Amino acid sequence: QQQVKQSPQSLIVQKGGISIINCAYENTAFDYFPWYQQFPGKGPALLIAIRPDVSEKKEGRFTISFNKSAKQFSLHIMDSQPGDSATYFCAAMPDSGSARQLTFGSGTQLTVLP
């Protein structure tokens, strides 16, 4: 059972365009929602994260939008650059439990064309 559903699987955007990746979750106990960026041959690295007490968080060109009632959150990459080409994973963590494990989405491979 996939608790975090991510779409699209792949995304191609022109340089300067906006990249949008969406995630939906089922577990209402989730209260921490990070996005990870992974380049080929490397491990994932935290890009940006949000908690459900805010609807939006922005860091540079990267913005998370969060809709608690719809149980959805999305990553927007403004002015996309070829260097943003990577695989992006959304994730979620519950507010309690033995280890507060991260549950990941299936990933989106982003290609930004020059």
Added chain:
Amino acid sequence: DAGITQSPRHKVTETGTPVTLRCHQTENHRYMYWYRQDPGHGLRLIHYSYGVKDTDKGEVSDGYSVSRSKTEDFLLTLESATSSQTSVYFCAISERQGMAAKNIQYFGAGTRLSVL
């Protein structure tokens, strides 16, 4: 990669052989995790550790065991490797849980394992 070393980086083995992957950290973080990454599945947690000799199962623990005898080392063992365990394995560490700022998991560079 945040003071995390995974070894080996690549391994090819045969079905039925035992395999051990090592994760070594220099950050003195309490929590350590093993994930596998497969196309279409993202990262799935295999096992995790919340201290020396304290481990627990994750989502896909069948066929895997772990050990942590020192803070800095977390070993993942495939007792009898199968072709379904062909994957990229990532180790991650985190400092503590229960505080948002410390929820960050830092990942190693991964081990690519092929079971023939």
